[in-house]
Amino acid sequence: MTSQDRTDRLLLPTRVLLALFAGLTTVAVGALFVRAAETDESFAWTIDPAATAAFLGAGYASGTVLVLLSWHGGSWARTRIPLVTILVFTALTLTATLAHLDRFHLAVDLLLPRFAAWFWLAVYVVVPVGMTVVLVLQQRRAVPPGPRRPLPAWLVTLLVVEGLVLLVVGSALYLAPATAELLWPWPLTPLTARVVGSWLVAYGVAAALLVRAGDLDLLRVPAVAYAVLGVLQLVVAGRFADVVRWGSASALVFLVMATAIAATGSAAFVAAEARPAPLREALQP
Template sequence: MPTSNNPPFPAALRLFSAAVIIVLIIGAGLFFAPVLVKPRWPWAVTPFNARFLGGFYTAEMVVMAALLFWNRWSPGRLVLVMAFIFTVIVSLASFINLGYFNFERKAPWLWFLVYLGSVAVSGWFLWRARGRPSAKGVALTPALRSYMPVEWAVLGVYGVGLLLFPLLFSSIWPWPIDVFHAQVYSAIFLAGAGGVYLVWRSAPREELLVLGLAQVLVGLFAILGLVITDAAVHRIDWRAARTLCWLALFGWIGISGVFKLVAASRYFKARRAETDPGDTL
């Protein structure tokens, strides 16, 4: 049941979420059906970039589905903040690198329409709710509360590095990354940093769960996409230091998500125990 502490979102936001999910299904096709989607993508993508982008869009699709499913301020607040950060930075990177787009095709125009529209809608809803406090949070364990500032700081610093010094900070990636893709990928880390910071400040159960799920999927699909793509093209040096660093980075992101899922599951179990104490004599 909706409460004043965690009210439902308006129907317009659910409609927006459903539309975004439809768009993300196309993006997820870069992972699951790259041969079909790559020729229709707004710019030319290499096999590794295609699978990486597709994996991230798959994770984002699941997160947006959570917003559509719960339709509450929590986890909607988390999803909207992360979506706003991501779309703003990707839009900025796209404008900086207009040379990658062939505007004689429809796809680039649709790309900018979708991203600028997402910036406007998510920003508008966040602005309208700017005075609303977060839903009631749970008490994080001391270890998790101490760990999360380190987590969002690392994600934030690396994201800023990819945005401002793309060639330097992308040098640990197993495949060559150009300036445009490095700046687009910076949005993933900065959105993640924003999400971790938000949950660290106040940790509603639903937001802890959704953030953990997002991190697990990002880490999983990034590594899985690399393995699948290299099985076909054989371009990755798996013993190279940069490959090991990249695997460690995304493995760490995924494991961080597992910690949050475990913590969230404990809180949900505790709540169920409170509401359903079982038979009494």
């Protein structure tokens, strides 16, 4: 492929897929975060307690921000890691769905939850395939990376520590859902433990990829989504305080991690938006 064929712009299939995913995640936010207590009547499976539905809805809200900002920015270099993050989440969620199909409203009498269940299954079969295709198409035409703006040491440390916690806890919940009794501050079923774990692993992978890339310019979009995730998880803990096991170590870890994620995302965005010193000097009269 010649240099003229390479581009950093998002290809049309990528834009279409991102727009589709943004629409789907927006619907999920409404069904899970807003109507957390009504999943038995309006969602693909019944989620109890409602705190879990709200947690998942917060994840989808963060995903919506991630996708919309990536779509608006139009740069493949800044979209690649968000796309890989979404691919990891959707692939893990598909596996969890297939392992627990008996929990879904695939044969209930109510039309809305039955439609939601079949729609969920279709989406999580199609989206990972579509994500893989556009990832290959875009990467084949990607331009070589330009000069990097190295991450400050404090940010690398925060991302490494938080990423490891997300990966370890998420992997444990996904592979051994029974560990939720120890690792999570409210009850989870095997299915919800695996879907929660999917979100945690996906964001842990994102943190690892951002550290590996080592470029502040790639952090703008993920930083905003990361901050949204942390803030909304704190909202979930307050909104459903009655089901949180406040005396447990898992509740303390949850609050510390949610606060750290919100703060790290905000600080990373500020750092990414700051002009490099040479540019500041060049702009001075």
